Amino acid sequence: MQNNTLSRSELDTAGKVLNIHYGDVLIKYGSVLDASDQTIPYIVPGNESPNYVHLQDGDVVIADTAEDETVGKTTEIYNVLGSKIEAGLHTIPCRPIIPFAPKYLGYYMNTPCYHKQLIPLMQGIKVLSVSKGNISKTEISAPNSLEEQEKISSLLYLLDQRAAIQSKIIEALKKYKRGLLMHYFSDDRTQQWTHYSISQIGKVITGSTPPTNDRSNYDGELLFCSPGDVGEEKYISSTEKRVSPKGFALGRPLPPNSVIVTCIGLIGKLGIATTGMITNQQINALVVSEGFDHEFIYYAFENFFPEYRSKVSMQTLPILSKSEFEKLIIKAPVLDVQLKISSHLASMDRRIEHTQKELNLLFEQRRGIIQQLFI
Known part of the structure; x- marks a missing residue:
């Protein structure tokens, strides 16, 4: 089928004809796409393709270009309901010539079973692509019974719907937590708090990084933390590398409950060390003194650093040196109030973490089902 070559600049949030862009197929859309989804962009009026055979329920749109082997990602259109839809730049729209159950092709063509057919057909070095001719060489496997196909697609669709709901719950919890941070650290609440420099709160x-010419530096049992280990989870309890303290200056290893802050590039990614570890030079760590709660300081940083990052974002390579870090000012109440605030925020973090684990379990179940159904 026909596709257009419209760029993002030729799309808008309003119009008469919808457009399926390959970037959205690769990143935003799932295996099936509800055509009534209000986030699908429109073609800027006047740029519509003349005599275009618009997409209909059951058509699949394949992304034919990507920077990696995700090329070939597919979405099946459903719930068109009279909408006019074009397949856009770097897509291959296909219409089945034999019957398939609704949504079956969308799910099947994103399975490893199908995608492995595409890998030897991909062309390019920096950017990979797959042609219409090569797509036509691939094979579709499906039960002969449309009823059985429908059972498969319905099960996967229900799992996707449940995952979508779970994702919305996580976003709502994160939004609520952001509101709590703004509440606890608002100017009205903190005007009675004491101002402390980081050097007054603890030791930085x-x-x-230990010398790489002596491999024995990397044969130890001490965790080695780099910026890539920071930011995904609040508590850092494991890393890929382990090192020996002998490759470092005496006193470098961090004690548990140190607050870790990235200080080069993306400044202010945060974590809390749950065990002794060593960090590289792109990290400042704060060993919190008595009279301060390390979790409260973590949340104070979580509130502080987004605004700080925006101030230094125009620099070629933002750097927060140890001396500059020690001069930063954080407001804090008495210890009892710190503990109450951090306890409330920590309970929200635990709820978000639990909900995220449930979502991860759904993804694992989905992968397992796909492996069993499509061999």
């Missing part, structure tokens, strides 16, 4: 330790 800047990491270093």
Whole structure:
């Protein structure tokens, strides 16, 4: 089928004809796409393709270009309900010539079973692509019974719907937590709090990297934390590398409950060390003194650093040196109030983490079902 070559600049949030862009197929859309989804962009009026055979329920749109082997990602259109839809730049729209159950092709063509057919057909070095001719060489496997196909697609669709709901719950919880941060650290609440420099709150330790010419530096049992280990989870309890303290200056290892802050590039990614570890030079860590709650300081940083990042974002390579970090000012109440605030925020973090684990379990169940159904 026909596709257009419209760029993002030729799309808008309003119009008469919808457009399926390959970037959205690769990243935004799932295996099936509800055509009534209000986030699908429109073609800027006047740029519509003349005599276009618009997409209909059951058509699939394949992304024919990507920077990696995700090329070939597919979405099946459903719930068109009279809408006019074009397949856009770098897509291959296909219409089945034999009957398939609704949504079956969308799910099947995103399985490893189908995608492995595409890998030897991909062309390119920096950017990979697959042609219409090569797509036509691939094979579709399906039960002969449309009823059985429908059972498969319905099960996967229900799992996707449940995952979508779970994702919305997570976003709502994160939004509520952001509201709590704004509430607890608002100017009205903090005007009675004491101002402290970071150097007054604790000892700052800047990491270093052990010499690589002596491999024995990397044969130890101490965790080695780099910026890639920071930011995904609040508590850092494991890393890919382990090192020996002998490759570092004495006193470099961090004690548990140190607050870790990235200080080069993306400044202010945060974590809390749950065990002794060593960090590299792109991290400042704060060993919190008595009279301060390390979790409260973590949340104070979580509130502080987004605004700080926006101030230094125009720099070629933003750097927060140890001396500059020590001069930063954080407001804090007495310890009892710190503990109450951090306890409330920590309970929200635990709820978000639990909900995220449930979502991850759904994804694992989905992968397992696909492996069993499509061999």
